[in-house]
Amino acid sequence: MTIEKVKSRSAARAQVFVGQSEARPDREDIITQILEMVQRECGPIPELNDKLPEIEQMARRMFGGAKHYAATYRDRQALVAMIRHEYNGRNVQQLAVRYGVSRATVYRLVKT
Numbered sequence: 001m002t003i004e005k006v007k008s009r010s011a012a013r014a015q016v017f018v019g020q021s022e023a024r025p026d027r028e029d030i031i032t033q034i035l036e037m038v039q040r041e042c043g044p045i046p047e048l049n050d051k052l053p054e055i056e057q058m059a060r061r062m063f064g065g066a067k068h069y070a071a072t073y074r075d076r077q078a079l080v081a082m083i084r085h086e087y088n089g090r091n092v093q094q095l096a097v098r099y100g101v102s103r104a105t106v107y108r109l110v111k112t
Contacts, residue, residue, distance in 0.1 A: 031059045080109050 096103045
């Protein structure tokens with residue numbers, strides 16, 4: 001794919017924000033969602049709109065093809081304390097959903 005084609009696709013995505021990945025139309029595209037959220041929260045900023053295709057390409061180069069984890073709590077010690085306090089041996093799934101972590105993370109935090 002030529003650079004011109006990548007730029008035009010990025011510009012189209014920046015303008016439209018369809019919220020879907022071309023490769024997997026059944027899955028939400030997180031980079032597109034984040035850019036859409038920034039545009040929605042900040043409103044129309046011409047300087048930002050001009051840079052969106054470049055920002056999108058940088059994000060795709062940086063994060064593309066890898067699994068990523070988004071922490072839901074900045075204070076890990078508080079998260080550990082809350083999960084340990086509420087853990088009863090049978091509520092792992094409920095704690096994982098409530099605190100936005102995986103079941104494996106709940107087990108790991110309770111174990112240590």
